[in-house]
Amino acid sequence: MKLKTIAKTITTLGQGVIRGIDPAAESGDPYTLFAAWYQDAEESGLIHPEAMALATSTPDGRPSTRIVLLKEVDAGGFVFYTNYESRKGEELAANPKASVAFHWAVLERQVRIEGTVERVSREQSAAYYQSRPRGSQIGAWASRQSRELESRTSLEERVAHFTEKFKDQEIPLPDFWGGFRIRPSRMEFWQGRSSRLHERLIFEPDDDGWKTHRLYP
Secondary structure, eight states: OOOOOOOOOOOOTTTTTTTOSOGGGGGSOHHHHHHHHHHHHHHTTOSOTTEEEEEEEOTTOOEEEEEEEOOEEETTEEEEEEETTSHHHHHHHHSOEEEEEEEEGGGTEEEEEEEEEEEOOHHHHHHHHHHSOHHHHHHHHHOOTTSOOSOHHHHHHHHHHHHHHTTTSOOOOOTTEEEEEEEEEEEEEEEOOGGGOOEEEEEEEETTEEEEEEEOO
C-alpha cells in the first residue's frame, strides 16, 4: 500500500519549528527542558499529552509496545502505573529495561527516553491509587490484565463482585498493582524543522550531571 504525502505549511512560530532547540538547553538539565516542552504540549490543546509509547522486551529480545500514561516525573525519572501481572509488568520483571516515546505532532516534537526500570515504593503507589476515581480502583481489582477473557460478561461479573466486596469502605491497593519508574540513561529531544533538517539533542548522565551532543536528522 502506497501512502500519499500531503504537502502543507505548518505555522508554529514560537513552538520550535522556526527557532529550533534553544542552544542554551545544551548546558541545562533534561528535566527542565522536558517540563517546558510538556507545558507547551498541554497548552497546544492536544488530547492526552501525557500519552507515551512504552517498549519492553522479553529476556530473549522479543519486543512489545503499547501506549501508557505518564503520571509523575521526579528527580529519579518517569513514573507510570499498571498491573504487575500484565504482559508489560512480567516483561519488566524479567528484563528491567525499557524505552518510551512522546509524540506531540502539532508541535512537531518527540521525546525519547531509554533506561532501567524499577518499582516505585508501595507508599507512592498507594498514594496515587487513592487519587484515582473509585471506578478505576474497582477496575484494577477486576481486570486480570493481559489474561485471556472468556466473555465481556465475565469481566462485568468481576466488577460487580468487587463493587459489592468494597461497598461503603476504602478500596485497598491490590498487591499486584503499582508504579514503575524509568531511570533515564539517555534522553533525546527531537524538534521538527523545515526541509526535514530536524534537530536532535541527546542527554546522557555522567559524573558531573549530564553530557549532551547533537545528531544528524
